[in-house]
Amino acid sequence: MPEPTSLIFDLLPEEIRQSSAIGAEVHLPPGMTLLELDKLTEKDKETLRQALFENQVIVIRKQKGIDATVLPNLAKIFDPSASDIHSAGEKAVSDPKNILSAYKAGRHPKAPQVGIIGSGKFQDYEGLKEIEVVHLDHTLFHEAPLSQDDLDNGYTRPYRWHMDTPFYERLPGEVTILHSIRIPNMPDQKIKFPGGKEKQIAAGATACKSKIRSLFSGARAFALLTPEEQEFAFNTTVTYAPQAYEYIRQCKASEDGLTIPSMGREVSTEQMSEWSWDKVAEHPMVWRNPMNPDRPFLQVHGCCVYKLTTRDPATGEVTVMDDVEQVRNVVYSMQRKIYAAENIYAHRWEEGDLVIFHNRGVMHSITGQLVKYKDDQDKRRMLWQCTMTSTSAPKPFREYGGVNDTGYVKT
Ligand SMILES: [Fe+2]
Numbered sequence: 165m166p167e168p169t170s171l172i173f174d175l176l177p178e179e180i181r182q183s184s185a186i187g188a189e190v191h192l193p194p195g196m197t198l199l200e201l202d203k204l205t206e207k208d209k210e211t212l213r214q215a216l217f218e219n220q221v222i223v224i225r226k227q228k229g230i231d232a233t234v235l236p237n238l239a240k241i242f243d244p245s246a247s248d249i250h251s252a253g254e255k256a257v258s259d260p261k262n263i264l265s266a267y268k269a270g271r272h273p274k275a276p277q278v279g280i281i282g283s284g285k286f287q288d289y290e291g292l293k294e295i296e297v298v299h300l301d302h303t304l305f306h307e308a309p310l311s312q313d314d315l316d317n318g319y320t321r322p323y324r325w326h327m328d329t330p331f332y333e334r335l336p337g338e339v340t341i342l343h344s345i346r347i348p349n350m351p352d353q354k355i356k357f358p359g360g361k362e363k364q365i366a367a368g369a370t371a372c373k374s375k376i377r378s379l380f381s382g383a384r385a386f387a388l389l390t391p392e393e394q395e396f397a398f399n400t401t402v403t404y405a406p407q408a409y410e411y412i413r414q415c416k417a418s419e420d421g422l423t424i425p426s427m428g429r430e431v432s433t434e435q436m437s438e439w440s441w442d443k444v445a446e447h448p449m450v451w452r453n454p455m456n457p458d459r460p461f462l463q464v465h466g467c468c469v470y471k472l473t474t475r476d477p478a479t480g481e482v483t484v485m486d487d488v489e490q491v492r493n494v495v496y497s498m499q500r501k502i503y504a505a506e507n508i509y510a511h512r513w514e515e516g517d518l519v520i521f522h523n524r525g526v527m528h529s530i531t532g533q534l535v536k537y538k539d540d541q542d543k544r545r546m547l548w549q550c551t552m553t554s555t556s557a558p559k560p561f562r563e564y565g566g567v568n569d570t571g572y573v574k575t
Contacts, residue, residue, distance in 0.1 A: 169194065171208035173215035173222065185381045186509040186526065188219040198230050199518065201237050209241050216242060216339065217455035220381050220522045221509060227343060228516035232275040232290075235341050235550035238520070239277075242454075243338030243554055250277050251328050251337055251551040270295045277552050282346070283534045284544030297546065299534040307416035307425060315533060320353040320365065322378050322421040322529035324467060325499075329523075331408040331445040331468050334553040335571045338454075340528075342377070342519045345546040353532055355505070358420075363505040365531060378510045379521060379528040380502045382461030386450060388501040389462070397462060397498065398562040400449040400474045403573060405488075408445070408468035410436045415467070420503045421529050423466040423496040427489045444573045448560035453525050460561040461525050466495045475564055523551065524558055 168191070176187035192199060193208060204212075215222045240246050250271070272278040273291045280289075283299035302321040303309040310319050329336035353365045355378075365378075389397060405411035414429040433439070449472075451461045469492060472485040485491055502508075510531065511519055521528065537543035557571030568574055 170205065171211050173211065173219075175219065180512075181509070182506040183384065183504075184379075184507050184509040185384045186220045186379060188215045188222045190215055190222050190224045192224065198227060199224060199234060199238070201234060201241070212241060214455060216520055216522055217453060217525070220383075220525045221379060221511070222520050223511070224518040224520075225514065226516045227518040230343065230518065232272040232278045232548060235343065235548065236275060236277040236552060239337065239339050239341055239550055239552055242520070242522075243552075245555045246337055246552040247555055248277055249334070249553045250279060251330065251334060251553050252279070253334075270297065272548060275550075277550050279549045279551075280546060281549050282544065282546040283537065284539075284541075284546075286544065286546065289546075299532070299545070300530055301533050301535060302417075302421065303533075303535075305417050306419060306421070308419065318351060318353050320355060320531055320533045321419060322355070322531045324417055324421045325380070325527040325529045326465050326467075327463065327523050327527060328551040329445070329553075331404040331465065332406070332439070333443040335445075335555065335557055337523050337552045337554050339520050339551075340523045341548075341550040342517075342521075343548040344513050344515055344517045344519075345548060346544060347513045347515045348537075348543045348545055350534075350537065350543060355508075355531070357503065357505050359504075361505045363508060363510070365510050377521075377528055378508050378531040379526045380507050380509070382451065382463045382525055382527065383456070383459050384507055385499060385502040385527075386460045386462040389498055393498050394460075396474060397449045398460070399477060399564060400472050401560075401568060402447055402449050402464055402469055402495075403471035403473065404445040404447075404465065404468050405430075405470040406433050406439045406441070406444050407431075407436045408465075408470075411470075412467055417467060418496075420500065422499055422503060423492050425492075430488070440575075441573045442575045445571060446568045446573045447558050447571060450561040451524060452559040452561045453522070456525075462498065463524060463527070463558065464495050464499065465527075466492065466499050469495050477562075477564055480565060 171193050173188045173190045181187050270280040282297040285296045287294050289295055302323045327336050328340045355363045411431050415424045418425045451463045453461055472491050474483045
């Protein structure tokens, strides 16, 4: 086989991909060790886009030393309409009502679009005197967390499946980019799935054995629906709760992190920060994605849903479901089918990995229990995370009358 002269990719091995339809590794053009965007040809960029939009998650290995300012420009290869605003807002988050403040997420001094996440305290990092990052885990959010016995035996759960977007005032970015700066060596952890199957998280022979993100593909989730559910999904628009994360701030999730099983803890719309309907997110239930014109993606955040509007394409008749409990149940009955070991991809981190995931094509979740290691200097971990608000709304897979193309509730 002739030596490649340009950027190429191959799919991750079958035993890693399983039924997830996720995962490819990108190899930079010969002679390029760290990614240099200005040296990529148009064909290289097209190959990168193809690798991502077909496989939803791509990894470029050995990128230790890459400049933080490369990440926002890399994101724009996949989303030319991306703004330079981090999905969580322009500044580091100090508002205790904002979900990201729970992570104590800092920002990279050289690139405000790049957040610093992980676990533990770091001194004198890139000009920051001290930065403390907190790894959230399911015990903080699940209605019935794992027992101490299970935790001691190395089990974990996904915290909450989501896309990177606040569902209020800002639109989801096309991609999120993660870069691992420091990945400690830790024992494997396991997830139990319904039916008794287990998935080993972070197993492997490499020295770096920690994973904090699990992902599933919206295309795979759609493919698992019945024909009736698919038709319903094609014709339905999802309205998210006003100030969605404030609304669910005190709520507790199901074991799989996909929904909120009981009502009653929601923050009332009178008690939350100032809001208006024109900033509340409203998206089709099934999204059309770039370079996947024939592949529908079920993209719904099951914890933040508020209202479903369904239009019968034959008659034009519109049905509104605005009972939040019922809305959650309907979405959950569709989405829960994806929650099986073989459909979930968990990245096997190595230091220096640059991982790009298709934020509009997957749902992802923090996974792993790191809190017991938080004061252990050797177990600190750090990643950069670049997620930027897009300026164009997600497109419906099926155009239908009444669908909202702004990404927000029309007032
Ligand atoms: Fe996220």
